[in-house]
Amino acid sequence: RKEVEQDPGPFNVPEGATVAFNCTYSNSASQSFFWYRQDCRKEPKLLMSVYSSGNEDGRFTAQLNRASQYISLLIRDSKLSDSATYLCVVGMYSGGGADGLTFGKGTHLIIQP
Amino acid sequence: DAGVIQSPRHEVTEMGQEVTLRCKPISGHDYLFWYRQTMMRGLELLIYFNNNVPIDDSGMPEDRFSAKMPNASFSTLKIQPSEPRDSAVYFCASTLGGRHNEQFFGPGTRLTVL
Numbered sequence: 001r002k003e004v005e006q007d008p009g010p011f012n013v014p015e016g017a018t019v020a021f022n023c024t025y026s027n028s029a030s031q032s033f034f035w036y037r038q039d040c041r042k043e044p045k046l047l048m049s050v051y052s053s054g055n056e057d058g059r060f061t062a063q064l065n066r067a068s069q070y071i072s073l074l075i076r077d078s079k080l081s082d083s084a085t086y087l088c089v090v091g092m093y094s095g096g097g098a099d100g101l102t103f104g105k106g107t108h109l110i111i112q113p
Numbered sequence: 114d115a116g117v118i119q120s121p122r123h124e125v126t127e128m129g130q131e132v133t134l135r136c137k138p139i140s141g142h143d144y145l146f147w148y149r150q151t152m153m154r155g156l157e158l159l160i161y162f163n164n165n166v167p168i169d170d171s172g173m174p175e176d177r178f179s180a181k182m183p184n185a186s187f188s189t190l191k192i193q194p195s196e197p198r199d200s201a202v203y204f205c206a207s208t209l210g211g212r213h214n215e216q217f218f219g220p221g222t223r224l225t226v227l
């Protein structure tokens with residue numbers, strides 16, 4: 001089972017629409033959660049951290065469901081500039097393997113005019 | 114701050130050659146990470162350092178790969194000998210205070226091994 005799973009998309013969404021995507025993680029002991037954004041041929045950049053109580057940053061809302069081990073990202077009033085790949089990121093704790101943050105493969109979002 | 118700096122930005126080499134990738138983390142950051150990104154496998158953690166000490170290198174694919182951090186402001190990732198399957202984008206990232214905190218990525222090195 002993959003540690004962090006995301007629907008790769010692409011999600012094709014008209015400008016102004018609301019779009020949501022989820023990811024699931026396998027390690028129930030995970031402690032930190034993030035959404036990163038990666039533009040084509042660029043480095044990943046932090047979009048927002050995800051807190052247990054849920055959090056909002058402008059048009060973006062992130063939710064964490066620890067019981068079901070999934071994280072969601074909601075984008076309202078989508079803009080053309082939102083087109084990017086969104087990476088779900090989890091701070092995994094493991095007894096032996098590589099530690100640090102574990103990145104999902106990303107969900108590709110295309111906002112269409 | 115200039116952010117994380119990586120060089121070269123692009124590298125094209127032939128199979129069997131040695132490749133050295135360089136990274137300068139953000140000043141004051143105590144964790145440094147090396148990642149590899151491919152379409153097939155996504156972003157994979159190769160190795161990370163804390164205060165210049167390698168903590169976990171279990172993500173390094175094989176003995177052909179090695180990484181060093183001789184001081185707080187410089188790290189290298191070396192591949193010797195390189196193979197076509199090493200072609201990928203290699204990112205360096207740094208963070209302050211904890212391996213699960215926000216990581217700041219460099220622009221990456223796009224490596225092509227012919």
